[in-house]
Amino acid sequence: xxxxxxxxxxxxxxxxxxxxxxxxxxxxxxxxxxxxxxxxxxxxxxxxxxxxxxxxxxxxxxxxxxxxxxxxxxxxxxxxxxxxxxxxxxxxxxxxxxxxxxxxxxxxxxxxxxxxxxxxxxxxxxxxxxxxxxxxxxxxxxxxxxxxxxxxxxxxxxxxxxxxxxxxxxxxxxxxxxxxxxxxxxxxxxxxxxxxxxxxxxxxxxxxxxxxxxxxxxxxxxxxxxxxxxxxxxxxxxxxxxxxxxxxxxxxxxxxxxxxxxxxxxxxxxxxx
Amino acid sequence: xxxxxxxxxxxxxxxxxxxxxxxxxxxxxxxxxxxxxxxxxxxxxxxxxxxxxxxxxxxxxxxxxxxxxxxxxxxxxxxxxxxxxxxxxxxxxxxxxxxxxxxxxxxxxxxxxxxxxxxxxxxxxxxxxxxxxxxxxxxxxxxxxxxxxxxxxxxxxxxxxxxxxxxxxxxxxxxxxxxxxxxxxxxxxxxxxxxxxxxxxxxxxxxxxxxxxxxxxxxxxxxxxxxxxxxxxxxxxxxxxxxxxxxxxxxxxxxxxxxxxxxxxxxxxxxxx
Numbered sequence: 001x002x003x004x005x006x007x008x009x010x011x012x013x014x015x016x017x018x019x020x021x022x023x024x025x026x027x028x029x030x031x032x033x034x035x036x037x038x039x040x041x042x043x044x045x046x047x048x049x050x051x052x053x054x055x056x057x058x059x060x061x062x063x064x065x066x067x068x069x070x071x072x073x074x075x076x077x078x079x080x081x082x083x084x085x086x087x088x089x090x091x092x093x094x095x096x097x098x099x100x101x102x103x104x105x106x107x108x109x110x111x112x113x114x115x116x117x118x119x120x121x122x123x124x125x126x127x128x129x130x131x132x133x134x135x136x137x138x139x140x141x142x143x144x145x146x147x148x149x150x151x152x153x154x155x156x157x158x159x160x161x162x163x164x165x166x167x168x169x170x171x172x173x174x175x176x177x178x179x180x181x182x183x184x185x186x187x188x189x190x191x192x193x194x195x196x197x198x199x200x201x202x203x204x205x206x207x208x209x210x211x212x213x214x215x216x217x218x219x220x221x222x223x224x225x226x227x228x229x230x231x232x233x234x235x236x237x238x239x240x241x242x243x244x245x246x247x248x249x250x251x252x253x254x255x256x257x258x259x260x261x262x263x264x265x266x267x268x269x270x271x272x273x
Numbered sequence: 274x275x276x277x278x279x280x281x282x283x284x285x286x287x288x289x290x291x292x293x294x295x296x297x298x299x300x301x302x303x304x305x306x307x308x309x310x311x312x313x314x315x316x317x318x319x320x321x322x323x324x325x326x327x328x329x330x331x332x333x334x335x336x337x338x339x340x341x342x343x344x345x346x347x348x349x350x351x352x353x354x355x356x357x358x359x360x361x362x363x364x365x366x367x368x369x370x371x372x373x374x375x376x377x378x379x380x381x382x383x384x385x386x387x388x389x390x391x392x393x394x395x396x397x398x399x400x401x402x403x404x405x406x407x408x409x410x411x412x413x414x415x416x417x418x419x420x421x422x423x424x425x426x427x428x429x430x431x432x433x434x435x436x437x438x439x440x441x442x443x444x445x446x447x448x449x450x451x452x453x454x455x456x457x458x459x460x461x462x463x464x465x466x467x468x469x470x471x472x473x474x475x476x477x478x479x480x481x482x483x484x485x486x487x488x489x490x491x492x493x494x495x496x497x498x499x500x501x502x503x504x505x506x507x508x509x510x511x512x513x514x515x516x517x518x519x520x521x522x523x524x525x526x527x528x529x530x531x532x533x534x535x536x537x538x539x540x541x542x543x544x545x546x
């Protein structure tokens with residue numbers, strides 16, 4: 001399909017891309033903005049294989065089209081591609097879009113925690129995030145989950161939507177490739193994990209077992225909380241806990257880095273890598 | 274000393290705090306902006322113990338003064354404390370300063386790589402960064418270096434200044450507590466490490482040894498490169514290399530997360546934690 005040329009920033013055909021810094025589309029029927037070549041490629045891949053996400057439209061800086069031909073060819077022909085000059089694109093977005101690659105995606109299906117983990121194999125690894133509202137941290141946790149081959153990410157209702165523009169970008173598209181559910185309370189998620197016979201390990205500076213020494217088991221879940229507070233005491237008292245040794249007297253590690261270290265250790269213990 | 278009230282955003286006494294989002298003071302005789310309570314506390318600590326950094330002046334939102342009394346008391350009496358209303362403070366900074374805690378610091382001394390590592394004990398761990406220009410990554414690497422008790426960070430001339438406002442903030446002040454040098458080329462740094470009998474390990478997706486299996490030795494250096502390119506081949510061919518196992522077919526880990534995992538493993542192997 002020929003690209004559609006956009007000369008007017010108010011053109012309704014690209015209305016979803018307007019002022020994307022100020023507002024997020026998430027919550028509007030699962031729509032989201034994918035930015036950059038790598039995330040565009042991930043979106044094409046999930047769309048193509050009938051995954052959880054589809055592309056609805058694409059908007060590119062005009063001079064990016066030739067270099068992206070191969071990726072664009074992977075999208076079905078009914079996904080319209082729009083092109084604009086740099087000046088028009090910046091007016092649409094509301095700021096200078098350095099890379100000039102945007103797509104509007106839509107989450108095709110929501111899955112519940114129970115549906116998601118019920119379908120996992122007997123040897124599985126999931127990450128559950130409780131109350132992580134920082135977009136960078138959520139994005140990084142997905143990136144780490146993908147890097148270490150985790151099967152799923154579970155988010156409680158207090159976590160931010162991983163489809164937020166920044167979270168998706170920081171994840172380098174992993175939000176589109178690692179299956180996730182975002183629903184319910186921490187209690188709901190813990191109950192679902194127990195029901196599905198997961199060995200549940202919470203990450204905490206006061207954890208009982210050093211992360212390297214956590215024994216492998218078939219289905220394992222790693223729980224991670226917010227950076228400042230960590231996991232609440234009433235949760236830590238109900239699950240097994242692991243710590244990451246650190247120099248004394250310091251603030252704890254960044255939540256995403258801590259999760260990365262823990263996922264590496266558990267994935268190695270499970271022989272997944 | 275009584276706080277000095279500032280009512281005019283153009284008051285020359287607080288000129289260094291003007292428009293801090295747009296410009297960085299670094300490069301101007303080692304001056305830098307420290308933001309937030311945690312970084313202010315680190316600055317007080319380094320100033321007090323005669324460390325590498327001193328505070329020159331402080332600028333606070335007026336209603337923050339009572340809550341910060343304890344930290345402010347740690348600074349010498351000749352460090353002036355200025356206070357301003359929220360409106361004046363925002364006009365000075367050029368954007369809304371949510372937390373309202375700023376200090377102007379100065380690096381008192383520069384150390385060369387050779388001076389820095391020459392003084393380290395026989396059991397030591399340093400991180401060397403080659404060409405890392407991303408402020409977030411430099412800040413996170415310092416945070417990880419502090420968390421795992423590294424003795425020093427070495428930066429080549431192609432790395433960004435860790436005193437940049439954002440790098441310092443992301444480091445949670447670790448830039449002020451972990452000794453570092455930023456000078457010379459990668460070749461200079463490698464030569465200095467070899468001269469000082471460091472076992473040098475480069476982190477690379479194609480590394481020869483899994484990071485968990487790197488043998489401990491007395492003085493160890495971990496080299497980390499940029500995220501996209503990694504360490505150049507001519508460097509990798511001259512040093513021992515370690516990898517972090519990952520799921521196949523993926524982009525590599527974020528540079529800061531990879532460094533965090535590697536530092537944890539090496540620090541554990543050395544028995545430092």
